[in-house]
Amino acid sequence: MAFCKLLLTVLVLLHNSGLLGNEVRSSIIGAEDAQKERWPWMVHLNMTSSGSNRVKWRCGGTIVAKHWVLTSAHCLANNPDHRRSFVTVGAYQLQKAAKSYMAIANFVPEFDYQDLGNGNYKNDIALIKLKNPIQFSKDVAPVDLPDKDDTFGPSAECWITGWGEVGNVPLPDPETLQQLSISIMPRSTCKKTYPQIACNTLCGANSKGRDACKGNYGGPLVCRKGGKFLQVGIMSHGSPGSCGLANNPGVYTAVAKYLNFINDYVHFSENPSAFLYCKVTAS
Ligand SMILES: *[C@@H]1O[C@H](CO)[C@@H](O)[C@H](O)[C@H]1NC(C)=O
Numbered sequence: 464m465a466f467c468k469l470l471l472t473v474l475v476l477l478h479n480s481g482l483l484g485n486e487v488r489s490s491i492i493g494a495e496d497a498q499k500e501r502w503p504w505m506v507h508l509n510m511t512s513s514g515s516n517r518v519k520w521r522c523g524g525t526i527v528a529k530h531w532v533l534t535s536a537h538c539l540a541n542n543p544d545h546r547r548s549f550v551t552v553g554a555y556q557l558q559k560a561a562k563s564y565m566a567i568a569n570f571v572p573e574f575d576y577q578d579l580g581n582g583n584y585k586n587d588i589a590l591i592k593l594k595n596p597i598q599f600s601k602d603v604a605p606v607d608l609p610d611k612d613d614t615f616g617p618s619a620e621c622w623i624t625g626w627g628e629v630g631n632v633p634l635p636d637p638e639t640l641q642q643l644s645i646s647i648m649p650r651s652t653c654k655k656t657y658p659q660i661a662c663n664t665l666c667g668a669n670s671k672g673r674d675a676c677k678g679n680y681g682g683p684l685v686c687r688k689g690g691k692f693l694q695v696g697i698m699s700h701g702s703p704g705s706c707g708l709a710n711n712p713g714v715y716t717a718v719a720k721y722l723n724f725i726n727d728y729v730h731f732s733e734n735p736s737a738f739l740y741c742k743v744t745a746s
Pocket residue numbers: 509511551557
């Protein structure tokens with residue numbers, strides 16, 4: 464851990480001094496600018512840690528309901544301060560005006576989230592509750608979730624989106640949302656690369672080294688079913704300690720395995736009267 468931090472610091476210093484050059488310029492390796500309004504559920508998480516050191520980092524996330532954003536639990540692992548962190552909705556180019564900042568009420572990681580080491584996470588899913596409801600519009604809307612039995616294989620049309628970076632090289636101004644078409648890899652193939660892979664995950668093939676990287680984690684993997692996209696995965700991690708290495712698939716939390724976790728919070732909070740049916744009355 465200490466070594467990783469040191470390495471990161473060295474890389475940041477190298478980057479700031481310009482020694483790494485400018486050759487890598489896309490946030491998600493191999494990606495292209497997204498079409499505007501195509502991914503209206505996409506949010507940016509601007510995180511700042513608690514305490515005096517104020518570490519900053521970014522993640523992706525998605526709108527699942529008026530008060531709720533879905534992301535990965537490891538995006539919450541650095542002890543973010545909910546008063547200093549915020550969610551940006553309706554953004555296309557992060558450095559341009561049209562967007563709103565939403566204050567955070569609290570963070571809800573999955574109760575059995577675990578960092579298994581080597582960049583491998585178990586139950587890497589979390590919800591963020593917003594203080595105020597999101598106003599939906601043509602470029603701000605909730606994502607649809609899969610049914611628990613939906614499965615998506617290598618032939619499904621799937622995409623990842625994000626504003627993250629590659630190896631400490633940030634997306635250049637005005638930071639336009641990136642999209643990348645990706646296909647789901649059979650689990651048996653994925654297990655050959657990651658024998659220890661956590662349950663309830665999906666692997667995205669990246670044969671040309673196309674991958675999600677730092678700052679994109681927590682963002683969505685969506686796949687087409689009929690006429691619409693469903694959020695099938697959450698970007699969890701790439702190759703251990705790296706990303707975009709050919710033959711090292713990106714790993715995604717399988718959203719369909721966590722519908723109870725999502726519904727327990729989101730459904731009851733958006734429909735308070737539903738509590739009436741399961742309230743235990745003392746007699
Ligand atoms: C994130 O928040 C900081 C202030 O805490 C701000 O300086 C920075 O521009 C923000 N980044 C984005 C992409 O909104």
